[in-house]
Amino acid sequence: MFDFGIIADPFFYAVAIPACLITGISKGGFGGAMGLLGVPLIALAVPPAQAAAILLPILCAMDIVGLLTYRRQADWRNLAILLPGAIIGIILCYIVWDYLDDNSIRFILGAMALTFTLKTWLLPVPHTTIKGRSIPKGGIAGVICGFTSFIAHAGGPPVQIYLLPQRLDKTLYVGTTIWLFSLINFIKLPPYYSLGLLSAENLGTSLVLAPLAPLGIWLGVRIHAMVPEKLFYRFAWIMLFVTGLKLTWDALAGWGIL
Numbered sequence: 001m002f003d004f005g006i007i008a009d010p011f012f013y014a015v016a017i018p019a020c021l022i023t024g025i026s027k028g029g030f031g032g033a034m035g036l037l038g039v040p041l042i043a044l045a046v047p048p049a050q051a052a053a054i055l056l057p058i059l060c061a062m063d064i065v066g067l068l069t070y071r072r073q074a075d076w077r078n079l080a081i082l083l084p085g086a087i088i089g090i091i092l093c094y095i096v097w098d099y100l101d102d103n104s105i106r107f108i109l110g111a112m113a114l115t116f117t118l119k120t121w122l123l124p125v126p127h128t129t130i131k132g133r134s135i136p137k138g139g140i141a142g143v144i145c146g147f148t149s150f151i152a153h154a155g156g157p158p159v160q161i162y163l164l165p166q167r168l169d170k171t172l173y174v175g176t177t178i179w180l181f182s183l184i185n186f187i188k189l190p191p192y193y194s195l196g197l198l199s200a201e202n203l204g205t206s207l208v209l210a211p212l213a214p215l216g217i218w219l220g221v222r223i224h225a226m227v228p229e230k231l232f233y234r235f236a237w238i239m240l241f242v243t244g245l246k247l248t249w250d251a252l253a254g255w256g257i258l
Helices: 010-029 033-042 048-069 076-099 102-122 135-152 156-166 170-194 200-209 212-226 229-254
Strands: none
Touching: 010 033, 010 048, 010 200, 010 212, 010 229, 033 048, 033 102, 033 135, 033 156, 033 229, 048 102, 048 135, 048 170, 048 200, 048 212, 076 135, 076 156, 076 170, 102 135, 102 229, 135 156, 135 170, 156 170
């Protein structure tokens, strides 16, 4: 029987509470695009693997709310294309997990954060023609999504690259991503447990933070109607960039490069 403990460090909650709220707000009102920020922000206070483990049950709670809302709305054919690749990506990351130390994960997270931020700031959004479903492209996107999602719950970008050119109906697009990442997050629970990431302390801390899941989604719905989308994303991307710099710096310092 679990003897639940919790993290007591005040600085942890100073970064974990905003991370959970931003993740919920993004899921509830902005399509989940800023979910990448959660793990890097929490990783400023605890090892990256622990940050991902603490956030996973909270994401599952958010996913349940999302599934209740979009239970009948998804592009099931796209889901059938993406999910098998995502499962392969999860398995691959599980296999190589023991070869990834904390500095390696920090560097991967930091590099991902900086890459996505700079790409958003520097590269114009391409005006593409409408494209159809593709098993090869969807399969590759799924594998990358599963791998990066296992490391940092950051599988959104490859899925967006695959789905956005299809110009799906907005509700159908959101429903498809909610179904995909809900399934991915629940699939990740057994391997996370097998790796010892779902320890009593981590689960206890997740339980303390769990009320932020519905609160974040509710705030997302409200803020979506009150705050300009550009303002929210400007703030979130700046936070992601600064966090990416810090994680990259810490990784390079840990390797003795700096």
